[in-house]
């Protein structure tokens with residue numbers, strides 16, 4: 001072989017060996033993460049509720065919507081930056097709230113929050129994070145939001161909200177699609193528990209997944225960072241913190257009055273996450289929210305719920321200029337971000353994609369995910385003949401082909 005070709009081969013070989021060959025797109029990272037993680041962990045991240053109808057629908061909705069380019073527009077300068085409330089985003093993609101990232105990386109949320117800051121975007125801390133909000137705030141360089149579940153115990157909620165304010169969180173995200181925790185069939189089949197139980201099967205798998213085992217063994221115990229047994233008066237220690245948190249985090253009796261109470265508690269920006277209709281968007285605003293996140297929990301709660309992109313236009317029409325509308329669920333491409341923004345979303349959030357990056361390479365892996373999405377969004381923006389994400393509107397959506405146009409309005 002000529003020396004140039006030999007050098008290229010040896011670089012390629014060393015990259016493959018070190019697992020660092022650059023991914024072409026975000027879905028490539030999913031395939032790699034699947035190889036890296038034990039099946040029960042991968043499925044816990046990847047799976048959805050029931051038959052996963054909603055999980056799939058989130059994706060097909062993006063595929064059904066096509067774009068309408070405007071040609072011969074000067075797109076030599078393009079802007080991806082936007083603002084949500086007081087927070088400036090250098091790219092309109094936030095890292096959504098997802099619990100227990102310690103499952104895939106020893107530093108879990110700490111790495112992801114650092115990467116969000118590197119990317120110039122918001123990191124949303126989950127109530128169920130593996131590290132505490134204070135630990136995350138200590139390492140984060142970008143804006144932080146805090147996601148709250150509607151707990152049964154208002155004292156616990158008040159404690160969390162006060163801490164979020166002290167930790168410098170600029171928005172409160174109240175998740176309302178979890179009155180009951182849904183059944184995810186994959187988790188049931190795999191016997192998924194938190195922390196993962198060590199059984200003969202997990203040991204056998206661990207032998208084939210040494211990198212994950214190393215992360216698992218090297219980090220602190222897997223638990224909920226925002227709660228210590230000593231913080232919870234009357235906690236029955238035979239029940240344990242996991243059972244307590246899982247049970248208490250959901251409140252099947254919660255109604256909109258809970259939001260009124262939270263509104264009085266939290267003076268900053270308050271967003272309601274899990275909205276799938278114009279009617280609920282309206283109620284969110286009536287009860288004091290500054291905006292909504294159109295979300296079906298990534299298809300992990302009500303199987304049969306609509307795809308988020310399909311209901312986005314109706315929610316945007318209902319909210320109008322009274323608040324911000326964000327969206328999550330199935331965002332895997334820069335063009336998905338562009339479609340959501342053209343249909344009225346101010347920005348989007350991602351869940352699973354950044355877990356894949358985190359599982360593969362911690363902070364750098366999440367940075368890679370953000371880099372891919374940023375590149376793809378920039379490309380899509382230029383090719384659709386627009387120069388600023390903040391100016392995107394319906395005119396960038398193609399409505400000429402039946403079945404591929406604007407999603408149906410369901411007020």
Ligand SMILES: Cc1cc2nc3c(=O)[nH]c(=O)nc-3n(C[C@H](O)[C@H](O)[C@H](O)COP(=O)(O)O)c2cc1C
Pocket residue numbers: 044045046058096097098099126127128147175273295296297298299300328329330331349350351352353
């Ligand atoms: C592993 C995992 C854990 C999650 N944990 C939470 C959580 O603690 N709070 C919450 O509001 N949503 C949670 N979600 C839902 C995400 O915030 C988000 O709605 C969803 O992942 C978006 O869909 P995507 O994964 O297709 O991007 C979780 C999602 C995943 C995949």
